Amino acid sequence: MVKTAVIMAAGLGSRFGKMTESMPKGFIEVGGTAMVVRSVETLIACGITRIIIGTGYKKEAYEQLADIYPQIECVYSEKYASTNSMYTLYNCREAIGNEDFLLLESDIVYSRNAITELMECPHPDVMLITPVTKFQDQYYVEHDSTGRLTNCSTDKTEVNAAGELVGIHKLSAEFFSRMCRDYAAVVAEKPKMGYEYELLSMSQNVMPVYVLNAKDVKWYEIDDESDLEYAEQNIIRSL
Structure with a gap:
């Protein structure tokens, strides 16, 4: 059983405007509970004993959360404003060590069966997808007949879409070690790479990432106030 989870939580959350002036995006409440708190409690309920949070903007909020949940360890990225999720994940590599882990976004709400x-x-290295549910900012995912990830894009016309990226993955220690070595060669050129594109590059060229299409998983990614309103009205009660 995987016992470690890594939550990406370094971003500015600028699309929320004034809502994130005083807090990071993960602390925005949906259904009366902060998104990251929902995630932490779900992970613990599923047997996760160690939760690494890659922080950046308003890192103090996550550090205070670690005082409440002893399972949490925060890893701060000083370059959070000029980098993206792959750099945040790469920055966590020493804390992760030689552990298999779940990789999650901080701005999603999801049902327990996603975990x-x-x-x-x-499969040891897996990307979770579902049928398309989001009305904006989708990442469409394509796989071959064996289930191996072959493409992903925000443009549906560029892929033979099997579903939509949820933002929850399972990665093995071996895969992540090779992923970090691969990214180390290009980190200076691509500091703003999203980790999903590094996963794609790995699956295409190094080691397979398999796609799990979980049609019964309920979830939503919340990027702005429109997403928040939609999730409150249509998603949260079904989790």
Whole structure:
């Protein structure tokens, strides 16, 4: 069983405007509970004993959360304003060590079976997708007949889309070690790479990432106030 999870939480959350002037995006409440708190409690309920949070903007909020949940360890990225999620993940590599782990975004709400189905999947390196549910900012995912990730894009016309990226993954220690070595060669050129594109590059060229299409998982990514309103009205009660 995977016992470690890594949450990406360094971003500015600028699309929320004034809502994130005093807090990081993960602390925005949906249904009366902060998104990151929902995630932490779900992970713990699923048997996760160690939660690494890659922080940046308003890092103090996550550090205070670690005082409440002893499972949490924060790893701060000083370059959060000029980098993206792959750099944040790369910055966590020493804390992760030689552990298999779940990788999650801080700005998603999801049903518990998103975690349990990933854990039960026999493949060691897995990207969770579902049928398309979001009305904006989708990442469409394509895979081959074996389930291996072959493409992903925000433009649906560029891929033979099997579904939509959720923002929850399972990665093995071996895969992540090779992923870090691969990214180290290009980090100076691509500090703003999203980790999903490094996963794609790895799957295409180095080691397979398999796609798990979980049609019964409920979830939503919340990037701005429109997303928040939609999630409050249509998603949160079904989790």
